[in-house]
Amino acid sequence: MIQVPLPRSISGSTTTPKLQEYTLNQIYSQGALVSRPACELVSSVSGAPRGLFERDGALCSIFGQTMYTGTTTLTSKGTVKGSGKVSTAKGFVHTAIATGNTNYTWDGTTLAATTDPHLPVAQSVARVDSRFVWVNADGESVFWSAITDADDVGASDFFDAETLPDGNKLALNIRNDLFIFGEESIERFRNVGTSAAPFVRVNNSIISVGYVGGIVQTRDSFMFLGHDKDGGYQFYAYADGGAVPVSTDSVNELLNTSYTQEQLMTVSGQRFNWRGVDCYTFEMPDRTFVFSGGQPANWGYFTNGTPGATVLNQWGYQNAKLFNDTWYVQKSDGLYKLTAADADTSGDFSRGFKTFIRMGDESVFTLSSLELSLAQNIETSSVGLSVSRDGQIWSPFLYMGTGGQYDNKLRFRGVGGLGQYDGYAGIFIHTTSSVPFSIDNMVAK
Incomplete structure (x- = not known):
C-alpha cells in the first residue's frame, strides 16, 4: 500500500x-483538496467587468462604460469612459475613480468627471491621510490633492518617483505609506513633509522590481506580477520591506515562455477568502492561476465550464469584493456571488x-x-x-x-x-x- x-x-x-x-x-486547505466556489448569477448585465467598490452602503459596479449600484437589481448611475480596469480610492466625501481616460468622483449620489485643470488624466489613484494621489496616465508624474477633495490639485502639487528613470504606473496605500510602482522599481513615501511637498521618500526603501500587472492588495501587503532588475517575470508578495518571489519554477517558466510583455501587462488579479483560505487569482490571456499561500506555495488552475480534462481556459470571474458578508465577482454577462454549490449558474465545471x-x-x-x-x-x-x-x-x-x-x-x-x-x-x-x-x-x- x-x-x-x-x-x-x-x-x-x-x-x-x-x-x-x-x-x-480545487484549493489545498488543511490537508485536503476542496472545490472552488461556485458562481451564482444575481443580476444580468453586459459589458467588460471593470471593477467593484462600496460607497455609502451600496455596491457599485462598472460594466463596459456604465456604472451601476445594487446587487440583485442594478441601477445605472452614469457613464465611465475607458475600457480597462478602474482604480478607486474611498474618501470621507467621495470616491475617486481613475480610468486612464477620464477621472471621476462618486459621492453616493452623483457621478462627476473631474474639472480641475491641473489634474491630468490618471491611470491610478490612492488616498493617504485624506489626500488623493493620482498617477498620470503617461507615467510622468504623481499628483496630490487638497485634503478630502480629489478634484482640487494645485499647479505645482506633483512629484516623480525618480530614483530610477522609469515611468510611474500605480499608487497604493499600505499601512498609510504611499507606494509608487514603476516600470523598474517600487518606491515608498510618507506624508511627513510640508504642505508644499507632503510626500517624502523613505530612505533605503526602494525595491528593485518592476511592476507589470495584476496588483492585489491585502490588509497590510500586496501581490503582483513583476520582473526583477534585468531578470524574468515572477509573481511577488510584499513582505519585510521587500518583494519576495512566490511563484514556482513551473509558473515562472510559463510566464517567461508562453506570453509576450504586452500580454502580461493585461493580467488582472483579485483576492477572496474561501473556506478560511485566502485565494488570489490571476487572469492570464489563456488560463487563470490561483495562489492560496502555504509553504511551499500552493498554485493551481481555475477554469470555466467543462472544456475537457486536459484543457485549460480562463475562469472569467473578476474583481472580487466582500459586501454584506457575501463575495461578489463580475463577468462579462453580469454580477455573480460565490456560493458553496456544486455547479455554476452557467452549468457544471471540471x-x-x-x-x-x-x-x-x-x-x-x-x-x-x-x-x-x-x-x-x-x-x-x-x-x-x-x-x-x-x-x-x-x-x-x-x-x-x-x-x-x-x-x-x-x-x-x-x-x-x-x-x-x-x-x-x-x-x-x-x-x-x-x-x-x-x-x-x-x-x-
Whole structure:
C-alpha cells in the first residue's frame, strides 16, 4: 500500500512530463483538496467587468462604460469612459475613480468627471491621510490633492518617483505609506513633509522590481506580477520591506515562455477568502492561476465550464469584493456571488488533479487499485481516473462512484487491476458532474 501525497501546486513542464502535476478548480486547505466556489448569477448585465467598490452602503459596479449600484437589481448611475480596469480610492466625501481616460468622483449620489485643470488624466489613484494621489496616465508624474477633495490639485502639487528613470504606473496605500510602482522599481513615501511637498521618500526603501500587472492588495501587503532588475517575470508578495518571489519554477517558466510583455501587462488579479483560505487569482490571456499561500506555495488552475480534462481556459470571474458578508465577482454577462454549490449558474465545471507515483529506485510495480477518501458520498459513477506510463500518453477514463452512504471512499479497480509500471505511474482524477468533491487522502495498492 502506498499513500500518495495530494498535489498542492503546479509542477513539471512540457520537457519533464513525468513530473507534471496540478490542481484543477480545487484549493489545498488543511490537508485536503476542496472545490472552488461556485458562481451564482444575481443580476444580468453586459459589458467588460471593470471593477467593484462600496460607497455609502451600496455596491457599485462598472460594466463596459456604465456604472451601476445594487446587487440583485442594478441601477445605472452614469457613464465611465475607458475600457480597462478602474482604480478607486474611498474618501470621507467621495470616491475617486481613475480610468486612464477620464477621472471621476462618486459621492453616493452623483457621478462627476473631474474639472480641475491641473489634474491630468490618471491611470491610478490612492488616498493617504485624506489626500488623493493620482498617477498620470503617461507615467510622468504623481499628483496630490487638497485634503478630502480629489478634484482640487494645485499647479505645482506633483512629484516623480525618480530614483530610477522609469515611468510611474500605480499608487497604493499600505499601512498609510504611499507606494509608487514603476516600470523598474517600487518606491515608498510618507506624508511627513510640508504642505508644499507632503510626500517624502523613505530612505533605503526602494525595491528593485518592476511592476507589470495584476496588483492585489491585502490588509497590510500586496501581490503582483513583476520582473526583477534585468531578470524574468515572477509573481511577488510584499513582505519585510521587500518583494519576495512566490511563484514556482513551473509558473515562472510559463510566464517567461508562453506570453509576450504586452500580454502580461493585461493580467488582472483579485483576492477572496474561501473556506478560511485566502485565494488570489490571476487572469492570464489563456488560463487563470490561483495562489492560496502555504509553504511551499500552493498554485493551481481555475477554469470555466467543462472544456475537457486536459484543457485549460480562463475562469472569467473578476474583481472580487466582500459586501454584506457575501463575495461578489463580475463577468462579462453580469454580477455573480460565490456560493458553496456544486455547479455554476452557467452549468457544471471540471474538478480534479494530475499527479504521479514515483519509485525512487525505478523498480517495476503493479497497481491493483486506487482509493480516494472523500468528505462526502458520491453514489453515481461520475469521477474518472486516467493513468499513464510516461506522462504523455494517457488511458481512457475509468469512472467510478463510492460504495455507499457510510463508505465515502472512491475505489478504482480495473479488470485485472490498473496495470504494471516501470518506476512511474501518472494519475489524473477528473469529474464534470455537480457532485461534492473534497478529497483528504489517496492510497494506491
